[in-house]
Amino acid sequence: MRRTRKIIEKIVEGIFALSGAITSITVLLIIVFLFQEGLSIFNQKPVEENSILAVHPNNPVSKLSGLQIKDIFDQKITNWKELGGNNDTIKLFRLDEAGSLFNEEQMGSNFERLPHCIDSYLVKTPGILLFFNNRYISKDFRGKKIEIENVNPYSFLLGKQWFPTAQPVAQLGVLPLILGTIWVTLGAILFALPFGLATAIFMAEIANHRIRNILKPVVELLAGIPSVVYGFFGLIIIVPAVQKVFNLPVGESGLAGSIVLGIMALPTIITISEDALRTTPRALKEASLALGATHWQTIRRVVLPFASSGITAGIILGIGRAIGETMAVLMVTGNAAVIPHSYFEPLRTIPATIAAELGEAAYGGLHFKALFALGCILFIMTFIVNLVFQFIAKKKKY
Amino acid sequence: MKAVVYSFIFVVLLSSCSDSSVTSDNQGNIKSKTKQLNIKGSDTELPLTQNEIEGFLKLNPNASISLTGGGSSVGITALIEGNTDIAMASRNLTSDENSKLGNKMQHIVKATIAYDALAIIVNPSNPINRMTKEQLQNIYLGKVENWKEMGGIDHKLSALGREQSSGSYAFFKDHILDGKSYINTMPQMSSNGQIVESIEQSPNAIGYVGIGYVTSKVKALAISFDGGKTFINPTMDKVKNGAYKIARPLYYIYSTDTKAKVEPFLNFVLSDSGQKIVESTGFIKTN
Numbered sequence: 001m002r003r004t005r006k007i008i009e010k011i012v013e014g015i016f017a018l019s020g021a022i023t024s025i026t027v028l029l030i031i032v033f034l035f036q037e038g039l040s041i042f043n044q045k046p047v048e049e050n051s052i053l054a055v056h057p058n059n060p061v062s063k064l065s066g067l068q069i070k071d072i073f074d075q076k077i078t079n080w081k082e083l084g085g086n087n088d089t090i091k092l093f094r095l096d097e098a099g100s101l102f103n104e105e106q107m108g109s110n111f112e113r114l115p116h117c118i119d120s121y122l123v124k125t126p127g128i129l130l131f132f133n134n135r136y137i138s139k140d141f142r143g144k145k146i147e148i149e150n151v152n153p154y155s156f157l158l159g160k161q162w163f164p165t166a167q168p169v170a171q172l173g174v175l176p177l178i179l180g181t182i183w184v185t186l187g188a189i190l191f192a193l194p195f196g197l198a199t200a201i202f203m204a205e206i207a208n209h210r211i212r213n214i215l216k217p218v219v220e221l222l223a224g225i226p227s228v229v230y231g232f233f234g235l236i237i238i239v240p241a242v243q244k245v246f247n248l249p250v251g252e253s254g255l256a257g258s259i260v261l262g263i264m265a266l267p268t269i270i271t272i273s274e275d276a277l278r279t280t281p282r283a284l285k286e287a288s289l290a291l292g293a294t295h296w297q298t299i300r301r302v303v304l305p306f307a308s309s310g311i312t313a314g315i316i317l318g319i320g321r322a323i324g325e326t327m328a329v330l331m332v333t334g335n336a337a338v339i340p341h342s343y344f345e346p347l348r349t350i351p352a353t354i355a356a357e358l359g360e361a362a363y364g365g366l367h368f369k370a371l372f373a374l375g376c377i378l379f380i381m382t383f384i385v386n387l388v389f390q391f392i393a394k395k396k397k398y
Numbered sequence: 399m400k401a402v403v404y405s406f407i408f409v410v411l412l413s414s415c416s417d418s419s420v421t422s423d424n425q426g427n428i429k430s431k432t433k434q435l436n437i438k439g440s441d442t443e444l445p446l447t448q449n450e451i452e453g454f455l456k457l458n459p460n461a462s463i464s465l466t467g468g469g470s471s472v473g474i475t476a477l478i479e480g481n482t483d484i485a486m487a488s489r490n491l492t493s494d495e496n497s498k499l500g501n502k503m504q505h506i507v508k509a510t511i512a513y514d515a516l517a518i519i520v521n522p523s524n525p526i527n528r529m530t531k532e533q534l535q536n537i538y539l540g541k542v543e544n545w546k547e548m549g550g551i552d553h554k555l556s557a558l559g560r561e562q563s564s565g566s567y568a569f570f571k572d573h574i575l576d577g578k579s580y581i582n583t584m585p586q587m588s589s590n591g592q593i594v595e596s597i598e599q600s601p602n603a604i605g606y607v608g609i610g611y612v613t614s615k616v617k618a619l620a621i622s623f624d625g626g627k628t629f630i631n632p633t634m635d636k637v638k639n640g641a642y643k644i645a646r647p648l649y650y651i652y653s654t655d656t657k658a659k660v661e662p663f664l665n666f667v668l669s670d671s672g673q674k675i676v677e678s679t680g681f682i683k684t685n
Contacts, residue, residue, distance in 0.1 A: 050497050074578040094577075096490075135497045163579060165562050167492075176582075235592070240599045249556030249602045252585050331592070334585035335561070346585040356561045356588055362471040362495075 034379060037372035041156070044366055045148050046170045053168060054130040054143035056122060061085040063147050066169040067161070072129060073168065080127060088127035093118075095132040111136065119143070131168045156373065162337035162348070164357065164367045172370050176339045178377060180254075180347035181323060183340045184333060187258025188265055188322040193315060195262075196269030200311070203270070204277035205299050216274075223267035231331035234260035239332055248344055252334030255343040260328050265318035272317060276310020277303055309392050316389040320382055326351035350378045434462040435659055439473020439486030442514060442565055442608070443648050446679045447486060453675050454666045463663065470565055477651060478502060483660055485651040488514065488565035503653040511667050513682040515609040515645035516566060517618040517632040519594070521601045526550045528620040528629040534574055537604060540581030545602060558593050558605035559584045566590075569646045570606055606644075609637070610680020637682050645682065 046066050047053070053069070055061060061083050064072075071077040072090055080088045098107065102117045115138035122128055122143045130143060151172055159173020199219070203212050238259050243251030280303045288298040304311075334346025335356065354371050361367040437447055444467040451463050466472075466482075473485035478498050491499070491508075499506050518534060520526060526548060536542045537557050546552045559580055560567040571580065587593045593605040598615045609632055612618050620629035623643050636642040650667070652660045666672045673683045 048492060070579065133497050135500065161582060163562065163582075165568065166579060167577070235595065239596075243600060249554050250558065250585060250596055250600050252587075252596065330588055335588070336583050336585045338583045345583070348586070356586075362475045 031379070034372060034375050037369055038376035039373070041151050041172075041366070041369040041373045042153060044151055044369065046151050046172060046366065047148055047168055048366075050134045051168060052130070052132055052134050052137060053146040053148065054122070054141075055146060056126045056128050057142055057144050058126060059085055059088075059144060061146075062144060063149075066148070066155075066171060069148075069169045070161070070163070070166060070171055086126070090129055091125055091127045093121070093125075093128055093130045093132070095136070115139075115141075151370075156370075160339060162353075164361075164370050170366055170370075172366075174350075174374060174377065176337045177348055177350050177353055177374065179339050180333075180337075181349040181351075181378075181381070183343075183347060184254050184257045184261060184329065184349055185319055185322045187254060187343055188261035189315060189319055191258055191262030192265045192269055192318060196266050196314070196318070197273060197311065199266075200270050200273035200277055200314075201299060201304075204274045205295075205303060219267050219270050222263075223271075227264065227325060227327045228331075230260055230264055231328035234328060234332040246344055250334060250346070252332060252346050253344050254333060254340055254347045257329050257333035257347070257349075258343065260332050261322045261325055264325060264328060265322050268321050269314045269318040272314030273307070273311045276307035276314065279310070280306045309395055313389050313393045316385055316392065320385045320389070323382055323385065324351055324378065326355045330355055350374050350381075354378075433659075434464055435484070435663055436464050436466075436476075436482040437484045437486060437650075438466040438468065438476045438482040439484075440470040440488040440565060440648070441467045442488045443486040443511075446512065446648070446676065446681055449675045449679050450663075450667050450672055453671065454663055457666070458662070461662070474499075474651065477653070483652060483656050484664075487649045487651055488646065489568050491651070499653075503655060505654040507652055507654060507657075509650045509652075509664060509668070510647040510684055511650050511664075512648045512673075512676040512684060513637060513645045514648055515632055515637040515642060515682060516570060516606045517609045517612045518604065518606050518621060518644070519597050519612060519616040519618050520604050521597055521599075522615065522617045523601045524550065524617065526619070527617070528622065530622040530626045531574060532625070534621065535576070535578075538570075538575055538580055538584070539578060540583070553602045556600065556603045557581070557584055558596055558603055559586055560590075560593070560606075561586050561588055565646070566606065566608065570644075573644060573646075608680070609634075609682070634677075634682055648681065 053064075059080065061080060064083065068077065068083060073092065077083065078090055080086050080090060093101075098114060098117070101121065102114070106117050107114045115136045118130065118132065118136060119138045119141055122130060128143075129146075148169065156172055156174060157178075158175055159171065160175055161171040161173045162176055163171040199215075203215055203219075207215065234256055239251035239253075239256045241251070242248065242253060242256045242259075246255075284302055284306065285298055288302045289295075293301065329349050330352035333349065333352065335348045335352055336346040337348045337353075338345070340347040354374055357367065358371050361371060437451075444465070447465055451465060454463070455461060470485075470487040470489050473482060474487060474491065474495050476482040477485035478495070480502070487508075518529070524545070526545070529548065533542070533548060537548075537555065538559070542548060543555055544552065545555050548555075559570070567580075567586075571577065585596075587596065587605070590607040590611040593607050594611055594613060594616055597603050597605050598613075609618075612632075618632050620631045621642070621644065622629045630636050630642045632642050632644070637645045650660075650664060652664075667676075668684070673685065676683050
């Protein structure tokens with residue numbers, strides 16, 4: 001009997017060890033996958049595969065930045081002079097315009113003579129900027145191809161324009177998204193901290209047993225509501241309210257996002273702060289009261305300082321919750337990819353961007369990889385938050 | 399432990415049940431070799447195709463069709479990789495996709511099954527009823543910031559758009575903005591419904607939505623495409639006769655290699671009863 005029990009115990013231990021190993025490996029694999037996909041963006045050019053940008057052979061311009069190309073196609077730059085070239089107006093040529101420039105006879109029924117058409121058109125037009133697919137490049141192509149640099153970490157992290165689907169050159173600047181995430185998280189904490197701390201103190205020190213027994217499950221229930229519901233609540237109630245109160249053109253704004261996120265971070269902050277407050281040793285509190293301190297003085301001078309590291313930990317976990325929140329933010333912040341200057345403007349966060357765009361990004365493409373790189377940035381941000389949490393939670397002081 | 403075993407059995411049962419005629423599959427691993435017709439792509443076309451399939455199955459109860467959304471790009475990628483028979487697309491193929499498809503398949507057929515028009519909507523309290531295409535372009539390029547400049551009230555204007563991954567975003571950019579980039583402060587809404595919702599609440603906002611989404615609580619503007627000579631309301635008739643030009647074709651893209659498999663369904667969609675479903679779903683007929 002004893003032997004079989006021992007064997008069973010061994011098997012159970014083995015299963016536990018195995019599940020531990022599987023969990024760790026899975027987590028590691030996901031991280032490796034995330035970074036592998038994300039970092040591969042830096043080996044890529046911000047243009048579609050097989051597409052070519054070319055100019056007239058006599059054009060002195062041979063290099064253009066992604067932003068310059070965007071401004072050319074937006075017709076903000078219209079003369080080669082602005083780019084250090086000759087005084088010539090820029091003539092854009094996209095492949096879909098071929099039909100209006102050449103007739104079917106010239107192109108051939110299966111476009112077999114299109115490469116030749118493009119080539120001769122190019123030589124005739126000194127100010128041309130061609131954008132086409134290398135399927136239609138002729139063997140003796142006379143144009144000068146424009147060099148486009150790979151996506152580099154500097155322009156990726158500090159770029160201010162997020163237009164990942166722009167043609168011909170995708171604009172991948174994530175600074176507005178990073179700042180948007182930090183901005184809305186900060187707002188959420190500013191909003192949640194006073195409420196959360198007050199509720200925690202009330203529950204730990206002031207409320208009687210009965211009220212606490214009602215309040216605690218209610219707060220915990222708040223943590224169990226799906227984030228879509230919060231988002232919907234925000235969209236229907238908070239967004240119109242924000243718009244009316246502050247007389248904004250649209251209510252979708254950083255403020256609405258902060259309020260919704262603040263509500264979502266409340267349970268984390270309340271639960272952890274309350275636990276920290278309640279761990280204050282009875283002896284400390286009683287000593288304070290015995291010295292003649294009032295209840296409020298005891299809370300302020302004894303309980304709060306004792307629990308401060310626990311409260312900080314609660315706040316940081318609340319921040320972690322807010323940074324990674326996707327659905328609710330997507331619905332209420334308006335998602336304009338601009339660097340936020342006030343809480344009354346729309347902004348766009350990293351998780352919302354990934355959620356909104358991943359579905360349409362072609363697998364393995366530039367946009368897809370850019371979104372994974374965003375995932376890496378988000379991972380690093382939450383990782384730092386968790387490290388800080390670990391550090392503070394360990395530091396207990398009397 | 400028991401619970402785990404039960405839930406495992408439950409999952410197995412579920413997955414064996416899902417072999418019914420219309421299944422959603424997010425993996426996209428179905429091989430086109432089977433008899434089942436696989437359709438994948440644009441979310442705009444998803445409700446329409448769903449209705450078409452229901453109509454088709456009434457006539458052909460033995461047919462087997464699988465339908466998946468995910469977006470135009472997803473459908474086209476699946477077509478390139480041979481994981482779907484029909485790619486639903488609400489936009490044209492990019493040059494990259496075109497060349498990838500060209501490498502794999504001999505002939506690609508792009509069948510137009512319906513049209514979707516975009517209506518430009520404002521709050522009913524807005525005194526403006528019409529606008530030229532150029533004015534609209536200036537709004538979305540950020541050149542106009544106050545309704546006063548358009549002859550409206552003196553209030554800051556706010557232009558709402560769709561997500562960058564949406565077909566409407568790309569279509570509006572190509573056809574109204576002539577390929578130029580939107581102003582980057584434009585809020586990007588995740589759905590047609592959300593734009594309608596926002597416009598209902600903000601007297602100073604303007605947005606674009608699929609014509610099927612226009613409700614009585616928002617006002618659709620008449621648009622002029624000839625510099626202000628004639629203004630055209632976004633009605634089904636005006637879209638059909640080509641006068642209202644903010645309309646895009648919705649495509650089924652397939653290879654001639656799988657023609658035999660695709661054609662019965664495609665013919666149904668293009669038939670009179672199929673086109674009736676197009677209209678009842680809020681899109682515009684092809685003929």
